[in-house]
Amino acid sequence: MERIFAKRIMVGILSFSLLGASLTSASYAGIIGTQTLVETQQKGDARARVDEFISQDSVQAQLIALGADPADVEERVAALTEEELRELSQNIDSMPAGGILALIGLVFVVLLILEVTGTIDIFKKA
C-alpha cells in the first residue's frame, strides 16, 4: 500500500517537472508571439523553414563545449530568438569572439608582412 502511494508521488513529481519543462518556452499556448509574427513575415510564406526548429538544448551543448558553465547555459540561450539560435548553431565557430586585451605591435607587423607577401602579389600586375 505504502509502495503504491510512493509510486504515485513519484509519478506526480515527474509529470509536474515535465509540465514545467514544457512551460519554460517564452510563448504561451494559443497566443501567437510577436517574435513569431516578425519571423514569419521576414520569411514570407516559406512554411518549411518555420518548421526547422532549432532546439535550445543543442546550442546549450555548443556553449558548454566552448567552456561555458553548464549551470549558466540555460539562461544564456533563453534570451536569444529562434533566428539567433539558428545563427549560433550554424556559425558559432566562425563568429568573432572579442577578447584580446591589447594589441601586440610586433605580432601585428609580422602578420601584416606575411599577409601582404604571401597572399597579395603587388608586382604581378606590372
Added chain:
Amino acid sequence: MHPIHIRLAGLMVVAVWLLAGGCASHRPGLEAYLNDANIPSTLELQDTPFFPQKEYQCGPAALGTVLTASGIAVSPDELTGKVYLPERRGSLQLELIATSRRYGRLPYVLDGKLTAILAELASGRPVLILQNLGLTSYPIWHYAVVIGFDSSHDEIILRSGDRKRLTVSTRKFMRSWELADYWALVVLRPSEMPASPDEARYLSAIAALESAGQAESAALFYATVLSRWPDNTLALFGTGNSHYAQGDRKAAEATYRRLLVLQPDHAAARNNYAHVLAERGCHDVALTEIDTGLADMDRDDALRDHLLDTRAAILNSDVVAGATKMACPAPVSAPNASRTAPRHAGISAR
C-alpha cells in the same frame, strides 16, 4: 626581375607603407563625417564609467560600461558567466545582445556608418563596437566603447581594454571597425529611441526583447513606437501580447480588438483575440472570430496551423475559462464586411 627581388621589393614597400601609417591614407578624416548640424565638432561623454579589462574580458568590460551608463549597476565580473566563452577566449556579439535583454535594455545594432555612432554620442549614449585589430585572415577581435570624438585632432575617443581614455586617429579607427563589418551596438532604456531609428529593425529588436521575457520593458518601447508611428500594427500587436504576458487579459483583449478594427485581415491578432475570449468563457464568439480568420487565410499561410490549433482548443474547451463576468463582445467585422458596420457596437458595459 628575379622573383626573390620582387619579394624583397615587396617587403620594402610594406615597410615604407607601415611607416607612412598603413593603408589608411585613402580614408577621409573625421571632418568628412561632421556635416550634420546636430552633431558638435568635439564631444566626450566623460561620465561614462570605466572598468579596466582583465585578460580576454573585453566583452564583459565593454558591456558593463554601456549597461552601467544606461542606469543598470552591473560589474564585468557579474557578466562574465553570461557572455564569456573560455575556449574562444572571448565573447560573441549575440551573447552581448542576449545579455542586454536580460537586464531589460534594448540592444539595437546601428547602421554601419560613423555618422550613426556620432549621432548616438550626441544623444548622450556611448556606443559598444567590435574591432578587428589584426587582419582579415588573422583577426584579433576586440570590443571597445566609443565615448567621444575630437575633430581638431581628428581622433575617436574610446574606453578600451585597460585604457580609460584611448585616443585613436579616425583613419585607424575606421580600418579596425571596417574589418569587423562596422558592428556597433547601443543599449536603450525603456522608451528611448535610437538617434536615427530604422522602424523595422527597432521593432524587431523590441519583439526579441519581449520574447526574452521582458514584457514590461517591451510594452514601454511599443508605446514609444506608437507615439512616433501611430499606424504601426506590429507595435499594436506587440502591445497586446505584452499585456497578455503581464497577466492583463482585459487590456490585451481591448488592444487586439482595436487592431482588428484597424486591420481586419490581421490573422495573428484574430487568433490571439479568439484565444483571450475563449479563456474567459466566450467560446461562441471566439469560434466565430477564429473562423473569420481562417476564412480569410491562404491555404499555405504560415500561421494557418496555429489558427487551426486554436480552433481545436476552443472546440474542446481546452482554453480555461477565467472568472471574469464581463459580457462577451460581438464579433469584429470580417475583412470583406461593410465598413459602415458600427465599430464599437460589441463592447458593452458590465
